[in-house]
Each structure stands twice: as structure tokens, then as C-alpha cells.
Amino acid sequence: MLTRKFSLLHFILLLLVLSCSTESPLTPALKDHSVIATSIKLEQKGYAASALDSLILVVTGDGIDRIKQALIIEGTKAQAHLQVPTDVKLKMEVTGYQDTTAVLYGSKEFIGKKDSTAQVQIKLDFLVPTLILSPPDTVLQIGDRIHLHLAARNVDNMSTFGAEVHFDPTKLQVVELDREDTFLRSNHGSIMQLEFTKDNSAGTVKAVLGIFPASSAVSGSGNIGVIVFEAIAPDTTDISIRIDNQSHSDLGLFDKHANLMYSVGLGSRLFIQQSAAH
Incomplete structure (x- = not known):
């Protein structure tokens, strides 16, 4: 720890x-x-x-x-x-x-x-390196869009970031993905985008980013990217973050020596209501 x-x-x-x-x-x-x-x-x-x-x-x-x-x-x-x-x-x-x-x-x-x-x-x-989605709890209506920031907290010399975001595609659709580079560039490194994709059929977003050179690894907390969701059906729905390196070797947080850090992922919950027109 x-x-x-x-x-x-x-x-x-x-x-x-x-x-x-x-x-x-x-x-x-x-x-x-x-x-x-x-x-x-x-x-x-x-x-x-x-x-x-x-x-x-x-x-x-x-x-x-x-x-x-x-x-x-x-x-x-x-x-x-x-x-x-x-x-x-x-x-x-x-x-x-x-x-x-x-x-x-x-x-x-x-x-x-x-x-x-x-x-x-x-x-x-x-207490441990953690990936979060922010804001964590939001009430919105069908047709509304929300920007959820994918962020790292309490990382130590992180040089590679790999995470998979899972959502219910019958309730949400991703309409936009953007990187937020300020934190990853904070030690004067450049960013290698290995993957930053969405799959609205499977209900996934995958982000795999590296810092070059590895000696420019970053510590502390900051945003990695932003996911824009559109609500398409009413319900209470959870969005989770998966960083299980055993299931996918490119997931997880790695330090500048390519060592896998122990880390956890904490997601978000959305409360989707019928629009006023309904």
C-alpha cells in the first residue's frame, strides 16, 4: 500500500x-x-x-x-x-x-x-491507486447528455494507463470521446494512444495510453479523458471500470519500470428519468 x-x-x-x-x-x-x-x-x-x-x-x-x-x-x-x-x-x-x-x-x-x-x-x-468516474451520481432525463471524466487518483510514477468502462447500451450510448492530456503531460512526456475506442453495441469504452519516455511517468491525481453519454431509456444504471490485468494484459496501471500497480476502479451511477414531454 x-x-x-x-x-x-x-x-x-x-x-x-x-x-x-x-x-x-x-x-x-x-x-x-x-x-x-x-x-x-x-x-x-x-x-x-x-x-x-x-x-x-x-x-x-x-x-x-x-x-x-x-x-x-x-x-x-x-x-x-x-x-x-x-x-x-x-x-x-x-x-x-x-x-x-x-x-x-x-x-x-x-x-x-x-x-x-x-x-x-x-x-x-x-489509500491505493484508484480510477474513478466523475461526477459519480447524476439525475438526467432521456435525451440529456452527460460528460463523465475518467480520472486517476493517488498514482505513483504511472507510465501506462489501461481501463475498460462498461455501461448498459440499452440505457446509454456514447456520443463522444476526448482525451484530457494535462495530467499525463505534467512531467514533460508525450502521450502514446494505443487505444481509445467505444463500442455502443457491447457497451464498452477502452482507453490504453502510455507516456513516453517512461522516465516522464506522473504521480498524483488528474483526469485522463472524458466520455459523453446520451441517455436513451429510463432506469437507474451503473457504469463500472474494469482494470483486471489477468483478463486483458493491456489493462491496469503500470509504473515507469513496467511493474503492474495494485489499483481499484470505482464507477458511477446515473438516474435516468422520462423527459418532461412524456
Whole structure:
């Protein structure tokens, strides 16, 4: 796992802290404890909670038992209810997983007060090289077009980029593809386009790009290309990113020494509605 982290996202925790009583529907009354209702929303464009398989909130502090809560993910939001002590410094940690791999992590200290509402921001960092589609969640109508940016996050000396985007061709069609070269050229290299194609019958877009010379490999985060989709039928539809090098040898992220990096792909979800005319 890479130790370099790039600050890309923020979660907002809305904490409603209430004194416990026998009337509380959330937890039984406990002395010197309070109940918090947490609502976590991804504030920055470029990522969706729905792209994660799980999102875990852990609360620790002096003299308390460790609290671990799986959050309920709905689109760009995640929610949970849990009980914490009041007037104690707590550390709140959020980790996002794809399968069993920790992809995102952030933490923040917080002191709960009775009968008060607080807002806590937790900055999340990508823990591994990640490919994303941005924006992550969008509502559109039949006939609308949307620009989705294919982007790399937290890469280290990347010299070759290979990814396959999969979509439902009965709901979406690709009408335009464009490269975004600023990031890949940021270390003064040139770009070799090995493949950048669409197949509206199969529902795929494939991008394989290299940086020459390999010593001009890039690190950090940036856009690779933009895919323009047109919505053709109503539904909730997911767009996924595949980088499985075992199924296709040209997929994946490679460093300047041609070594395959461990990386994950996180897609997008579109909510397509009937147009107003219908």
C-alpha cells in the first residue's frame, strides 16, 4: 500500500447529540451517555458512496469501549445511529472498502455535548491507486447528455494507463470521446494512444495510453479523458471500470519500470428519468 496520500474528498458528519432517556427510540438510557444520529455526505464531486461495498465508522476514546458501526449507503449519503459518551474527546474514523480492500480513510476528533447539534468534517484520502468516474451520481432525463471524466487518483510514477468502462447500451450510448492530456503531460512526456475506442453495441469504452519516455511517468491525481453519454431509456444504471490485468494484459496501471500497480476502479451511477414531454 502506498504511503503517499492526496486529499481529495470530504465527508460531513451531522451529529445530533441528545441526552438519553427511557423515551429514546434509539438506545436504552445509560448514565453520562448520549445518542448521536450521524448522516455522512460526500461533499466533493468525483466520488459516490454507492461505488463502495461498505463504509465503516469507528469511534474510540479514553475510558470507553471501541464502537464500530457499518453505515447504510444510499447514493452520496451514508447514515447510522449510535451511542457515545458526552464530554469525552472521541476519535471518529471512517474507512471505505471495495470488497475487502480499504480504499478511503479519514479521521477527526470530536467532543459530544448533550442537547446540541454539531457538524464535523472528515477529510478522506485515497489509500491505493484508484480510477474513478466523475461526477459519480447524476439525475438526467432521456435525451440529456452527460460528460463523465475518467480520472486517476493517488498514482505513483504511472507510465501506462489501461481501463475498460462498461455501461448498459440499452440505457446509454456514447456520443463522444476526448482525451484530457494535462495530467499525463505534467512531467514533460508525450502521450502514446494505443487505444481509445467505444463500442455502443457491447457497451464498452477502452482507453490504453502510455507516456513516453517512461522516465516522464506522473504521480498524483488528474483526469485522463472524458466520455459523453446520451441517455436513451429510463432506469437507474451503473457504469463500472474494469482494470483486471489477468483478463486483458493491456489493462491496469503500470509504473515507469513496467511493474503492474495494485489499483481499484470505482464507477458511477446515473438516474435516468422520462423527459418532461412524456
